Amino acid sequence: MEVHCEGCAGCCMDWRPLTDGDAAGGRRRAALDDTTRESLDGDPNFVPLTRGEVRTFLERGMAAALTPRFWHAADEAEAVEIDGYEVASVADRPVFFVGLRKPPKPVAPFGREGESWLPTCVFLDPTTLQCRIHDSDLYPAECGAYPKHNLALEQETECERVEAAFGGDGDRLVDDSVPDDLEDLLLGSQAIGEKLFCHPVPERLEGIVDRVATGELTREDRAECLAVAAASSPGTVAISEYHYEWGKERALEATAADDADDAESWLGPAIREWERRREGASAADGGSVPPASIADDIETERGAPETPGWDALES
Template sequence: MEVNCEGCAGCCIDWRPLGAPDDREREGRYRALDDTYHMVPLSRDEIRGFVDDGLGDALVPRLFASDGPRTTEVDGHRVAAIDGRPAFLVGLRKSPKPVAPFDGDRVWLDACTFLDPDTLRCRIHDSERYPDRCRTYPGHNLELDAATECERVERVHGEAGQRLRDDDVPEDLSPPPLGPRALGSTVFLHPEPDALDGAVSRLIAGEATAADRATFVASAAASAPGTAEVNPERFERERERVLAADSWVSAADAEWRAAADRRGSRVDDAPDATAVEEAGGAPSTGEWTPAE
């Protein structure tokens, strides 16, 4: 598998305002309740790693609407569940940023918190925190013969083969995040659904509080792979750690949101990304490796 990511970042940004051809995350049997585009599911161990690094505030949960029998009602919303406990994923937070993907003008788009808006490179690409799902993308899509974000970008902003250079499935591909072994590893169950009053509605509205996010992140971090178990002592410990997290991510998110205009609109004026992110502690990015 070989991809050409320079000047793209299609899998790191919400490019629906620039013509993304579908909204597949809100279709089918399980439909994302939030409006985040292309959320990357993290594993339990990856979640623990972010929390250990004081980056618990970079994580967000995702719940799903479902019409199947495995559901429960929370906040008036019918959500996917197992034995009455809401099922969810955990991914990376997104913020509005001034970006210029696909050789276009600079516009305001929601982007991964770790995407440098100037270089369109990932700030954690060469670190231990770089998610396995990002490292191997679009491996699972290729394995399932499903359309990739690379190909979607090519259809709208390029030509075939420009972004997806080689479609061989990686040999070291990890299990799919929604596969039969996902419970407790990438799919988690909240242990106290009665405590989620108001939280689900705020998540759907994009108004989740730090406490809302922390209760889900802690549940994931305290989960046991292959089971529905959540260790109560670890849950409380992790929840406090996530609530205490106050990294550059939160400060940058607040500054970007204060400056941002309508999504998809051209950027007339924006704060300097280095001042907003790197001055607060964000790691810098390296250089692109030229595509052949």
């Protein structure tokens, strides 16, 4: 696969507000057999992490970067009712993905002259529109597999959706050939316990499901879901109690440490600062948008990895 990403990052943000929500957006992330399910959170570009990736983020003290995704059930046979929602389940266990959070950031993708506040991947540098962890062992496998999974599933890629909405004459998806090796495309039962996680106690999700739908998740909510993901067993709905307790402790420790003045991770403080800035802009006259370069103060100065820039990649 070959893609031309400079100035784009359409797969790393929710750019629908730029089109008044009219553009058909969102990668198809098929882990359940029925593709009619709608997510509770409404994020069109949710990249699912594997169990191993979730554990790695927890080990690095980076739980603040992660969040769960649940779905509306396709029918009564698979539904578990929680907080008034019919939630998709497997064997009466609510199922969810774990992916990367998208705080609001001032970005100017697709050649736009001015920045706009858009939900943007926590690891995307707003200035260069490059991923801060692209060359690291934290880079999610699903990000690296895009857009070949879409093409293998005969689904429109984000490259094509961006071009349809903003132009570009086919210069983003440079090579649309699909590699033979697609072992990491986990579908249906293959995904269970590996990237589709089954919560063993639906009662523990009361309140959490509603906060997923309203975008008001707490650190405790996230810790509960991350613990289950870390404790899952590929191919089964079994949960390791040891890894559940470990995962929950790691998640809570990491997010609590983010509140300290000398927080070890830049993620939690940066996310809170982005949210504070966005709320402040909403209250201000005209809803002002700062330049993308403010990310130097909010992310880089807190320890976020810098990106190489596009000139460095071309040389």
